[in-house]
Amino acid sequence: MSEQKNQVAETIAEGAEPKRRRGHLRVAAILEAASALFAAQGYDAVTMTEVAARSRTAIGSLYRFFPTKDALADALLGRFKERVDEELAALAREARTLPLEAFADSFVDHALAWAPDRAAALVLIEARSVAGAQRGQLRAALRNRLAEAVAAINPKLSAQEADARAGLLQLIFKMAAANAGEGEAALREIRALARLYLKERVAGG
Amino acid sequence: MSEQKNQVAETIAEGAEPKRRRGHLRVAAILEAASALFAAQGYDAVTMTEVAARSRTAIGSLYRFFPTKDALADALLGRFKERVDEELAALAREARTLPLEAFADSFVDHALAWAPDRAAALVLIEARSVAGAQRGQLRAALRNRLAEAVAAINPKLSAQEADARAGLLQLIFKMAAANAGEGEAALREIRALARLYLKERVAGG
Amino acid sequence: MSEQKNQVAETIAEGAEPKRRRGHLRVAAILEAASALFAAQGYDAVTMTEVAARSRTAIGSLYRFFPTKDALADALLGRFKERVDEELAALAREARTLPLEAFADSFVDHALAWAPDRAAALVLIEARSVAGAQRGQLRAALRNRLAEAVAAINPKLSAQEADARAGLLQLIFKMAAANAGEGEAALREIRALARLYLKERVAGG
Amino acid sequence: MSEQKNQVAETIAEGAEPKRRRGHLRVAAILEAASALFAAQGYDAVTMTEVAARSRTAIGSLYRFFPTKDALADALLGRFKERVDEELAALAREARTLPLEAFADSFVDHALAWAPDRAAALVLIEARSVAGAQRGQLRAALRNRLAEAVAAINPKLSAQEADARAGLLQLIFKMAAANAGEGEAALREIRALARLYLKERVAGG
DNA sequence: CATGAATGAGTATTCATTCAT
DNA sequence: TATGAATGAATACTCATTCAT
Numbered sequence: 001m002s003e004q005k006n007q008v009a010e011t012i013a014e015g016a017e018p019k020r021r022r023g024h025l026r027v028a029a030i031l032e033a034a035s036a037l038f039a040a041q042g043y044d045a046v047t048m049t050e051v052a053a054r055s056r057t058a059i060g061s062l063y064r065f066f067p068t069k070d071a072l073a074d075a076l077l078g079r080f081k082e083r084v085d086e087e088l089a090a091l092a093r094e095a096r097t098l099p100l101e102a103f104a105d106s107f108v109d110h111a112l113a114w115a116p117d118r119a120a121a122l123v124l125i126e127a128r129s130v131a132g133a134q135r136g137q138l139r140a141a142l143r144n145r146l147a148e149a150v151a152a153i154n155p156k157l158s159a160q161e162a163d164a165r166a167g168l169l170q171l172i173f174k175m176a177a178a179n180a181g182e183g184e185a186a187l188r189e190i191r192a193l194a195r196l197y198l199k200e201r202v203a204g205g
Numbered sequence: 206m207s208e209q210k211n212q213v214a215e216t217i218a219e220g221a222e223p224k225r226r227r228g229h230l231r232v233a234a235i236l237e238a239a240s241a242l243f244a245a246q247g248y249d250a251v252t253m254t255e256v257a258a259r260s261r262t263a264i265g266s267l268y269r270f271f272p273t274k275d276a277l278a279d280a281l282l283g284r285f286k287e288r289v290d291e292e293l294a295a296l297a298r299e300a301r302t303l304p305l306e307a308f309a310d311s312f313v314d315h316a317l318a319w320a321p322d323r324a325a326a327l328v329l330i331e332a333r334s335v336a337g338a339q340r341g342q343l344r345a346a347l348r349n350r351l352a353e354a355v356a357a358i359n360p361k362l363s364a365q366e367a368d369a370r371a372g373l374l375q376l377i378f379k380m381a382a383a384n385a386g387e388g389e390a391a392l393r394e395i396r397a398l399a400r401l402y403l404k405e406r407v408a409g410g
Numbered sequence: 411m412s413e414q415k416n417q418v419a420e421t422i423a424e425g426a427e428p429k430r431r432r433g434h435l436r437v438a439a440i441l442e443a444a445s446a447l448f449a450a451q452g453y454d455a456v457t458m459t460e461v462a463a464r465s466r467t468a469i470g471s472l473y474r475f476f477p478t479k480d481a482l483a484d485a486l487l488g489r490f491k492e493r494v495d496e497e498l499a500a501l502a503r504e505a506r507t508l509p510l511e512a513f514a515d516s517f518v519d520h521a522l523a524w525a526p527d528r529a530a531a532l533v534l535i536e537a538r539s540v541a542g543a544q545r546g547q548l549r550a551a552l553r554n555r556l557a558e559a560v561a562a563i564n565p566k567l568s569a570q571e572a573d574a575r576a577g578l579l580q581l582i583f584k585m586a587a588a589n590a591g592e593g594e595a596a597l598r599e600i601r602a603l604a605r606l607y608l609k610e611r612v613a614g615g
Numbered sequence: 616m617s618e619q620k621n622q623v624a625e626t627i628a629e630g631a632e633p634k635r636r637r638g639h640l641r642v643a644a645i646l647e648a649a650s651a652l653f654a655a656q657g658y659d660a661v662t663m664t665e666v667a668a669r670s671r672t673a674i675g676s677l678y679r680f681f682p683t684k685d686a687l688a689d690a691l692l693g694r695f696k697e698r699v700d701e702e703l704a705a706l707a708r709e710a711r712t713l714p715l716e717a718f719a720d721s722f723v724d725h726a727l728a729w730a731p732d733r734a735a736a737l738v739l740i741e742a743r744s745v746a747g748a749q750r751g752q753l754r755a756a757l758r759n760r761l762a763e764a765v766a767a768i769n770p771k772l773s774a775q776e777a778d779a780r781a782g783l784l785q786l787i788f789k790m791a792a793a794n795a796g797e798g799e800a801a802l803r804e805i806r807a808l809a810r811l812y813l814k815e816r817v818a819g820g
Numbered sequence: 821c822a823t824g825a826a827t828g829a830g831t832a833t834t835c836a837t838t839c840a841t
Numbered sequence: 842t843a844t845g846a847a848t849g850a851a852t853a854c855t856c857a858t859t860c861a862t
């Protein structure tokens with residue numbers, strides 16, 4: 001209705017930061033509910049009303065903190081990105097210290113550790129054309145970390161080669177996460193694949 | 206294979222079987238439009254009105270052929286399934302005749318060949334929780350064909366082992382299709398991965 | 411959701427032109443209802459639901475023809491502008507043929523003739539900042555016609571003088587319309603004022 | 616005049632009479648903010664949150680002083696009415712002392728003097744169907760004062776005649792205020808009109 | 821049979837107002 | 842008392858689907 005609104009409050013209409021304990025709890029509950037719902041039904045299919053109901057929040061309160069469905073998604077993605085970043089930093093560290101096979105296993109384990117949040121994140125990334133920026137950032141961050149790891153394992157690879165390998169590792173990472181719930185046999189194969197690829201194409205067989 | 210064709214025909218027939226050429230053209234135009242739109246925007250975001258407009262069909266007529274948005278999606282998936290099945294039957298045949306490396310390459314090539322339609326199909330499969338049935342069928346069909354191929358390559362594997370390997374091949378198949386447009390380097394890695402996995406885990410090292 | 415929409419249908423999302431008799435009737439009913447409601451309650455206070463109810467139209471149908479509350483207002487203003495234009499063209503003609511006093515009376519009569527629609531139009535013009543364009547056009551059209559009339563009555567006036575006189579006549583016109591329902595005495599005063607001003611300041615006393 | 620002041624105070628007091636300086640400042644800030652916002656955007660478009668933000672008041676505090684949006688508007692109108700009354704009382708006095716032409720000019724000057732506050736007041740009066748009471752009061756007060764002036768100028772007029780003349784003067788008053796910013800030429804015409812009308816129809820030509 | 825009109829439940833979002841700390 | 846959080850009815854608008862011509 002006017003561009004002046006929110007001048008005083010928040011600059012980009014990011015929704016109010018909670019300033020009381022109660023607000024923080026609310027926000028957490030909302031994010032939890034949203035994550036589960038998005039993961040289960042996809043971005044479009046989830047209604048704000050549903051999110052409100054599941055987090056036992058009045059619709060108006062939901063909108064106080066997340067003034068838009070998109071804002072809610074962005075917050076979720078932001079949170080996800082942070083976690084990813086931490087995990088991957090750890091992984092890159094391990095690449096320097098662990099023997100190859102142990103690293104391969106850890107690699108898969110890290111991928112599995114995500115799985116829950118990942119579902120929601122993936123859905124959000126795919127569904128919202130808007131999220132182009134966020135999406136790119138996430139991908140790039142992930143890839144760079146993996147390239148670091150690759151370089152640590154095999155310093156002889158050129159930057160380009162390392163990047164290509166990182167790309168494939170990224171895919172394996174995704175596969176692992178996507179198949180987290182598919183049973184022992186499936187997992188075993190993925191672990192095998194990870195070792196195989198790391199040994200032959202990364203460490204340089 | 207012929208049962209499936211009938212199945213597709215029946216799906217469409219939920220509306221009205223187009224007996225004249227005109228009807229066939231309409232249906233084709235509609236499916237084409239729908240495929241493009243779904244691929245570009247996702248299932249939820251596409252409106253029946255849009256599909257009607259893009260295929261230059263009156264909304265009423267669209268509903269004569271596809272009495273439901275879901276029916277439209279099902280028809281599309283059916284068509285897709287047919288194609289997939291043919292491709293994979295060919296692949297299973299090649300598993301028996303081609304040397305392993307050549308087969309690995311062909312495997313990746315087949316995956317790449319899909320990419321275009323795959324976009325729409327994937328979207329539909331992911332988006333519609335309803336589509337459980339179709340989705341399962343597709344997966345299962347794909348997996349069975351791959352298990353056939355695995356068995357052909359290494360008859361010593363138990364049925365369970367073969368299935369687990371097929372599952373992983375399926376993932377590689379998806380990865381290849383998903384990365385169709387990512388450039389030469391990425392492709393080379395995928396080909397390498399396919400060979401590696403087929404040699405070590407399927408052919409049995 | 412996409413800019414391509416309506417490509418086939420209407421270019422600016424002006425809503426569907428009715429193509430059947432039924433549609434024309436609908437549109438007319440809607441405009442009638444909207445006009446009355448806007449006049450009575452102001453732009454903001456009127457709900458689309460109200461308009462739909464009063465015109466016995468389903469909300470969806472209302473939106474078929476007027477895809478926006480603003481579009482509805484614009485249509486109303488457009489219609490109003492047309493009428494105004496006709497009235498004023500007639501008035502300009504009379505300025506050339508009628509004696510001054512008769513013209514003065516006719517001037518007031520024309521103003522009164524509007525009154526009903528005017529209420530709605532005025533409200534719309536004032537309330538919607540967006541309508542800047544429309545508003546300007548309306549004002550300018552009105553003023554030009556009046557300047558024509560002034561020039562016809564007293565050709566000796568410079569263009570600037572004529573325009574200033576037209577501006578005042580415009581105000582009197584508005585006053586007359588605004589006071590349409592205020593009783594005989596009020597009317598008499600306005601008629602007197604119109605004569606007075608026309609004789610002294612326009613005809614040149 | 617003093618009853619009216621009380622009235623205003625009471626209106627505010629529906630909330631809580633601010634007894635300390637701090638409260639007075641708050642209230643003043645709020646009224647200022649509200650006036651500006653209403654004038655710029657119209658009654659409906661302004662949110663209480665906006666008013667709170669612009670006056671740097673917490674929403675809860677705003678509601679302590681003005682328990683309703685309507686109460687806020689009423690307070691504003693009350694303040695406006697006071698000022699109007701003073702102006703007009705002065706005008707009525709001048710009617711007795713000034714020669715006709717000077718009075719005519721003063722009349723227009725008074726109208727122009729309002730223009731700023733008038734914007735908000737007008738908006739409030741037009742927008743709130745509820746405000747019937749206030750609106751009527753304002754109009755009546757204005758009219759009575761003008762009738763006084765008319766009677767002072769021409770004591771021969773009957774009460775009815777005086778009232779009718781006052782009505783027209785009221786319109787001219789409005790016109791003048793509304794056109795405050797339209798330039799010299801426009802102003803000159805209005806002054807001319809005021810003199811004309813006062814001489815011919817009020818003083819009795 | 822083709823077409824455009826009709827329908828109405830459902831969606832994101834806003835905002836006046838009340839409560840709890 | 843001042844402040845931020847909570848509330849939910851109301852609003853503009855969408856879209857799958859059905860009907861009438």
